[in-house]
Amino acid sequence: MIQVKVFDYEHEKDLEKEMNRFLEKLEEKELLDIKYNVAAYQEDVEDQIYCFSAMVIYRA
Template sequence: MLQVKLFEAEHEQDLEDEINEFLTQLHESKFIDIKYEVSMAVDEDTEDFESLYSFSAMILYRA
C-alpha cells in the first residue's frame, strides 16, 4: 500500500531535520519519492513588510 508523509516548517533547516529523522526509520526499499515546495507571503501588518516562508515536503513510500 502506498502512503504519504507531509512535513512543513518555517525554516529550511527545521524541515531538513524532520525529514532526516523520518528517513532514518524508513527502509530504503520502501522509499519512492520526495516532492518539495517553498511558498512565500508578505506580512503587510508589520512596518517593514516582513517576508514569511513555508517550506514543505511530501514523502511517498510503501507501507
C-alpha cells in the same frame, strides 16, 4: 500499501531535521518519491513569511 508523510516548516533547517529523522526509519526500498515546495508571502512591508514543505511518498 502506499502512504504519504507531509512536512511543513517556516525554516528549512527544521524541515531538513524532521525529514531526516523520518527517513532514518525507512528502508531505502520503501522510499518512492519526495516532493518539495517553497512558498513565500509578505504580511506587511517588513515581514516576509516562508513555508518550506515536503511530501514523502513511501511503501508501508
